[in-house]
Amino acid sequence: MTKSFGSQNIWRDVSLTLPAGEVNALLGPSGTGKSVFLKTLIGLLHPEQGSVIIDGTDITQCSAKELYEIRKLFGVLFQDGALFGSMSLYDNIAFPLREHTKKKEDEIRRIVMDKVELVGLAGAEDKLPGEISGGMRKRAGLARALVLDPEIILCDEPDSGLDPVRTAYISQLLIDINAEIDATILIVTHNINIARTIPDNIGMLFRKELVMFGPREVLLTSEQPVVKQFLAGDRFGPIGMSEEKDEAVAAAEAAMQAAGISGGGTKDDFSEIIPQVQPNPDMPVRQASIRHRQNVLNIINDLPPNAQAAIRASIAEEDRRAMESPETSATLVAMANHQFDYPAGHGFQAYDGATEQISTAGMATAVIDAPTQVVETPTEEIVVTEEITAVTDEGQASSRE
Incomplete structure (x- = not known):
């Protein structure tokens, strides 16, 4: 797609596919058109060129009636909450149910109060938007976006106006929703912690173009x-x-920078893919994680060596946590036990049993003592007798009790 306002080009030739049922994030500096992109996806804005295809329907070409029906698939959290100022939070949240369904008021009340409690606004439902903080308005907007149990959820900076703790709760909520209803989610954010821990896929806009879009592991290890x-x-x-x-x-x-002066950035090691947030233990298995891992395994041989090493270490760590902790989410356990379809020449082998064999081919590799492992095809063999054995680049084994 290409979008402009008058002579001002916002972005051009932006092409991507949001995988059904997965969580996605869109990054980029302020002013790169991320919010414009979201509004284009639901037909509030129209691109000068290109298409927006949802369930086989191009919403840039469809009738107003078709667009109205397609929009029922969406739940949208706008950047500023976009609440009706003259309505209470309760009526704002109930609005989609009254507009799009024929539910009775007692059923509407049950659904609304459930969502109010979900976003931590119990007791504030009778207040007007002008009587509460920006963060509370944002949470009310999220509750409204969720009342129809949408198939597609668009979130424009869900963390803005929220403190770090509430941001963590909202992030967990989005992951739980994805596990529960397999909704496709797109999050626009500047929050790097959200970008590193929440989505399955990440894209980035910069200088009017899409720099990249794909599995989180690719962008997080990008050079x-x-x-x-x-x-x-x-x-x-x-x-x-x-x-x-x-x-x-x-x-x-x-x-x-050459003189050693700091640019103020974090010194985190971005060569490491930190664990993704998992659904709470009482949630269903998050099918998106299983689909996502298979997608990553399908492309791993095409990635740079540093990305391959980080992905292998990340998979090993996920499986270790799944097998070691009784509190681990059902998603991680399912991933550890899932029989993945490994392509030829993938560099991985699945082993059963407590004794594993691993490669020392130029990377540090953690070997996990677990019922089912995903480890690299062996070029040297090491019998694992400790809880974890790390193999250095030189092929030397060191054990951590």
Whole structure:
């Protein structure tokens, strides 16, 4: 798609497919058109070129009646909540049910109060939007987006206006919803912690183009300067205060960076893929995780060596946590026990039993003592007698009790 406002081009030739039932995130500096992208997906804005195809229907070409029906598939959390100022929170949340269903008021009340409690607003349902904080309005907007149990959920910066603890609860809620109803979710965010721990897939907009879109493991291990800078939150890199950083500023910052001056970014190790948030233990198995792992295994041989190493370590860690902890979510246990369809030449083998064999081919590899393992095809053999054995790049084994 391509979208402009008058002579101002917002983005051009943006093409992607949101995998059904998976959680996705869209990143990018402020002003790159992320919110415009969301509004285009639901037909509030129309692209100058391109199509938006939902369940086989191009909403840029369909009738108003068809668009009205398709929008029933969506739940949308707008950036500012977008609540009706003259309605109470209860009536705001009940609005989609009254508009799109023929449910009776007692049933509507049961659904609304369930969502109110879900987002932590019990006791505030009779207040007007102007009487509560921005964070509470955001949570009310999320409750309204969820009342129809939508198949597709769009969230425009769900963390804005929320403290870190409430942000963590909202993030967990989105993962639980995905596990429960297998909804397709797209989150627009600037929050790097959300980007690293919530989505199955991540995309990034920059300078009017989609830098990349695909499995989270690919973007999180990317060597592209713009991606690395954004994830690190550093001022040294292609992104400037204005989107187009001029050459003089770039040269001055490069000199400062060479001199050891900090750009203010985090020093986190982004070569490591930290664990993804899992559904609460009482939730169903999150099918998206199983589908996502298979997708990653299908493309792993096409990825750079650093991404392959990070993915293998991440898979091993996920399976270790699944087998070691009785509190582990059903999703992780299912993933550890799932018989994945490994492509030829994939570099992985599944082993049963407590004694595993592993490769020492140029990367540190954790070997996990578990009923079913995903480990690298052996070039050297090491019998695991400790809880975990780490193999260094030199092929030496070191054990951690």
